[in-house]
Amino acid sequence: MELKHCINYLLSASQNTVFQYFSQKLSDYNITPAQYGVLNCLWGNGDLTPKQIGKLLLLEASSVSGILDRMQTNKLIERKIDPNNRRTIIVSATKKANDMRCAIEAIVVDMNNKFLSQLSDMEKDKLRSNLQKIIEIGRK
Amino acid sequence: MELKHCINYLLSASQNTVFQYFSQKLSDYNITPAQYGVLNCLWGNGDLTPKQIGKLLLLEASSVSGILDRMQTNKLIERKIDPNNRRTIIVSATKKANDMRCAIEAIVVDMNNKFLSQLSDMEKDKLRSNLQKIIEIGRK
Numbered sequence: 001m002e003l004k005h006c007i008n009y010l011l012s013a014s015q016n017t018v019f020q021y022f023s024q025k026l027s028d029y030n031i032t033p034a035q036y037g038v039l040n041c042l043w044g045n046g047d048l049t050p051k052q053i054g055k056l057l058l059l060e061a062s063s064v065s066g067i068l069d070r071m072q073t074n075k076l077i078e079r080k081i082d083p084n085n086r087r088t089i090i091v092s093a094t095k096k097a098n099d100m101r102c103a104i105e106a107i108v109v110d111m112n113n114k115f116l117s118q119l120s121d122m123e124k125d126k127l128r129s130n131l132q133k134i135i136e137i138g139r140k
Numbered sequence: 141m142e143l144k145h146c147i148n149y150l151l152s153a154s155q156n157t158v159f160q161y162f163s164q165k166l167s168d169y170n171i172t173p174a175q176y177g178v179l180n181c182l183w184g185n186g187d188l189t190p191k192q193i194g195k196l197l198l199l200e201a202s203s204v205s206g207i208l209d210r211m212q213t214n215k216l217i218e219r220k221i222d223p224n225n226r227r228t229i230i231v232s233a234t235k236k237a238n239d240m241r242c243a244i245e246a247i248v249v250d251m252n253n254k255f256l257s258q259l260s261d262m263e264k265d266k267l268r269s270n271l272q273k274i275i276e277i278g279r280k
Contacts, residue, residue: 006252008248012159014271037149057143109141115278127267127270131150137255
């Protein structure tokens with residue numbers, strides 16, 4: 001099979017190019033794409049447990065824990081003990097993170113527009129749903 | 141923007157799931173997806189310089205050099221000095237690598253079939269060409 005037909009090669013090369021661009025844009029705000037993922041979860045859902053964040057981002061608990069550690073050091077999130085269940089930790093976005101929300105969401109929209117600029121709206125939807133199918137197959 | 145619509149998230153999650161599966165299958169032969177990329181170039185084109193390999197795989201010279209080092213240690217490739225140009229290094233696949241070719245190519249076909257099983261032939265072509273468009277945009 002030619003490399004340009006191999007789905008692992010195509011996904012690795014396209015992910016790498018999008019990730020590099022996105023990382024570079026987000027670095028102005030001193031955050032990473034993975035940290036944006038966490039903020040997106042918190043902005044869309046309100047406070048969450050680390051387990052809920054991992055489920056939304058399809059990440060292992062150990063990966064989530066490492067990302068949250070760095071975000072806490074950088075004052076982007078707070079971890080509090082749930083007053084209703086003292087064995088549960090609740091993660092919330094800080095004011096510092098919330099103040100950057102508008103600018104960061106503009107970067108996300110710009111990045112999506114840039115890389116999908118040659119696709120019609122129908123083609124964009126199809127690409128997204130086909131990538132989602134690949135993700136689902138991996139979870140089975 | 142919802143995370144499930146963000147192209148960085150979709151590519152990262154789909155690449156991660158395909159890469160994990162592919163890595164696990166290739167580990168039976170003690171090679172990585174990146175090393176398979178190099179072998180694919182050599183099998184399709186014959187002997188190549190490290191620069192030519194980097195161009196085909198869209199990788200920096202330093203990354204190619206690291207991959208080749210590990211492949212040479214593992215006796216998958218040889219580096220020779222080009223007799224026609226003593227400043228040029230030529231990389232070739234070893235007999236050990238060539239003996240695994242059939243089995244490794246079967247893994248690649250199986251992996252592509254698995255993750256693209258829900259797509260028609262036309263949808264597969266479209267997905268590949270749209271990922272190729274994303275790669276090209278990143279190279280501009």
